[in-house]
Amino acid sequence: xxxxxxxxxxxxxxxxxxxxxxxxxxxxxxxxxxxxxxxxxxxxxxxxxxxxxxxxxxxxxxxxxxxxxxxxxxxxxxxxxxxxxxxxxxxxxxxxxxxxxxxxxxxxxxxxxxx
Amino acid sequence: xxxxxxxxxxxxxxxxxxxxxxxxxxxxxxxxxxxxxxxxxxxxxxxxxxxxxxxxxxxxxxxxxxxxxxxxxxxxxxxxxxxxxxxxxxxxxxxxxxxxxxxxxxxxxx
Numbered sequence: 769x770x771x772x773x774x775x776x777x778x779x780x781x782x783x784x785x786x787x788x789x790x791x792x793x794x795x796x797x798x799x800x801x802x803x804x805x806x807x808x809x810x811x812x813x814x815x816x817x818x819x820x821x822x823x824x825x826x827x828x829x830x831x832x833x834x835x836x837x838x839x840x841x842x843x844x845x846x847x848x849x850x851x852x853x854x855x856x857x858x859x860x861x862x863x864x865x866x867x868x869x870x871x872x873x874x875x876x877x878x879x880x881x882x883x
Numbered sequence: 884x885x886x887x888x889x890x891x892x893x894x895x896x897x898x899x900x901x902x903x904x905x906x907x908x909x910x911x912x913x914x915x916x917x918x919x920x921x922x923x924x925x926x927x928x929x930x931x932x933x934x935x936x937x938x939x940x941x942x943x944x945x946x947x948x949x950x951x952x953x954x955x956x957x958x959x960x961x962x963x964x965x966x967x968x969x970x971x972x973x974x975x976x977x978x979x980x981x982x983x984x985x986x987x988x989x990x991x992x993x
Contacts, residue, residue: 810986811983826980874926877925
């Protein structure tokens with residue numbers, strides 16, 4: 769399977785702990801996006817990278833959240849000092865951006881539960 | 884990016900065509916209409932997108948009105964596996980994030 773992969777698929781943690789999620793995009797996709805989805809809502813944008821550069825961050829991305837894409841391939845999303853409100857599905861998407869008309873392809877998501 | 888309006892839910896009989904409407908009256912000339920769907924507990928799946936001409940692929944057809952203020956996604960022969968939330972998104976098609984609404988929950992019934 770050559771789609772977007774995310775690990776872990778599920779994570780349960782206690783409030784105050786740090787968690788890190790990984791996203792492996794489709795090979796050669798230069799753009800990588802992180803979204804968050806809470807129950808009953810559509811996904812909401814968090815941040816995106818073009819190659820290794822983080823180009824945009826949403827106001828949802830508080831200072832407890834940090835994302836990296838060190839070599840322009842896989843990406844990690846870390847949440848420090850987790851809170852119960854961080855419980856959500858974290859989705860990664862990738863695309864090949866070349867001018868107009870790109871398509872974002874999503875991974876299966878990481879479901880986080882903070883107790 | 885333009886806002887879209889979709890019905891909250893729809894039912895469709897298995898084997899029949901499912902027609903999912905979307906209004907996007909404030910769409911700009913350079914914005915595309917994208918459709919994604921999300922089956923329970925999975926990531927969104929890309930279905931189709933178009934600018935102004937009708938589009939068809941192996942999954943669905945997209946009909947965009949001439950004034951581009953609305954569109955319809957057509958699943959020609961719905962199956963139980965098509966039960967999902969369908970999102971209509973208007974996007975300029977390059978860089979930046981997709982803005983998801985709440986979508987239409989399509990229930991395909993036997």
